[in-house]
Amino acid sequence: MADVKETCRSIIAAALNEFIKEKDPSAAAVDAASIVVQNAPNPEMGDLGAPMFAFAKALRMAPPQIAAGVVSKITDKSLGEFLAVGPYVNVKLNKSGAAAPILTAIKAQGDNYGSLNSDGKKPLEGRRVMIEFSSPNTNKPLHLGHVRNDALGESVSRILKAAGAEVYKVDLINNRGVHICKSMLAYKLFHEAKGDTPESLGMKGDHFVGQCYVEFDKYLKGEKDKPETAHPEANQMAEDMLIKWEAGDKEVHALWEKMNGWTFDGMMATYKRTGISFDKYYFESETYLKGKDEILKGLDKGVFFRAPDGSVRIDVTDVVGKGKDGNNQEKVLLRKDGTSVYITQDIGTAISR
Structure with a gap:
């Protein structure tokens, strides 16, 4: 589109200078760079437009008159149909003609098209960028918010890489803390004695651990309108488990490693399915x-x-x-x-x- 705008600017500049010379042969020529070409606000009025306000004082004419005069001098129709729309010189692009130089550039530049400066270099060449995204907890599966952020992070990473930057994608896995212990506590209360595993229940690992987290919440709050079924002490139990974890308790760590493994494997499957990858994983x-x-x-x-x-x-x-x-x-x-x-x-x- 930049090339199309430059062509449009050159055509309008030539016509404007011809119009000015006709009015005043001694007048100085207008520099094409002073003509602003922008996208037209309404497609029915054209695709591109250039306002004539800047030339009204020098020509002592109303901008709509200037626009009409400029359009009357344009004979080059290769770009499209030029129209005087109020104080603007607009053009309805000849789509095939406008696309021709773009297609030529795409063919010449290949995968580099759109990522090069006018000097042929990539704008972010030599820059190093770290992007952190996703950053899930290992007490539940990735949810829609993660998928949204994954799409944004992966897209930005690819855009920056295409622009020449050296991109380093990292994922900070929040795999410790009291929220992790809540899933672990629920597993001990409702599944450990039965030897339940994701495989035995036919569940994806992160889904099973997420179910444990939900079970903890139900255990804590109890049934609706039945306060006697609540277990308010559950929060303290989870905090006590965290203290044991940070103290290096072997039994707690063994359960933590097992359940984190289930969740991490499930998340990796989701990342693979959605086309998300990372150069480095940090574990909290x-x-x-x-x-x-x-x-x-x-x-x-x-x-x-x-x-x-x-x-x-x-x-x-x-x-x-x-x-x-x-x-x-x-x-x-x-x-x-x-x-x-x-x-x-x-x-x-x-x-x-």
Whole structure:
């Protein structure tokens, strides 16, 4: 389209200069670069258009008169039909004629078409770009939101790569935390004694683990209008399991590895089916320790502080301002029981990169 616009600009410039010379032989010629060619707002009025407002003062004429005069001087119809539409010189493109140079360029440039600058180089050549997307939890299968982000991430990655960038696609797998322990707890409560596996139940691995997560929620809340069936202690049970996991409890780790394996295999099958791939997988079970170490170093240096409840925090008031209650805003970096939160592993992941 850029070539078509340039051709349109040249035709209009030649006609405008002919029209100007007819009115005033001593007048200076108009530089084609001063003519703005843009997409017409209404296809019925044409495909492209150039406003004549900029020349009204010099010619002492109304823009619609200039447009009509310019169109009367255009004899080259190869690009299409030129029309005077108010103060605009519009053109209804001859589709086959307009497409010819584009097809020629596509044939000449092949896969590089659309990704080269006028100097023949790719615009992002020499640039390195890291793109993180998907970033699922291993307590359930990928959902529609993940698929949307996967499509966006993969598309942007391919566009940047086509533009010459060296693209590094990464996926941060959130495979640890209290939400993971909730699925694990449900498995122990409802499936472990029966020896249930995805294979024995005829289910995809991530679907089975996701079912366990739903079962935990039902166990926690109980049946509707039957509060006696609820188990409010379930949340604490999951938190206790997380403490054991971070302490390296062998039994908890064995179950964690098994269920994470089920989910990860299921996710890999989904990625393969949807055409999504990554150059590197980061696992928060590996990065959170680096984050934890960094936070404890910051605590020793006075960058962070220990709150009265025992949690480690940072005051972010200088960055985000005071809260609605007028108090300083704080961000928890480690829970009061010493276990990590999302930002713990985010810090570790940033260091790993």
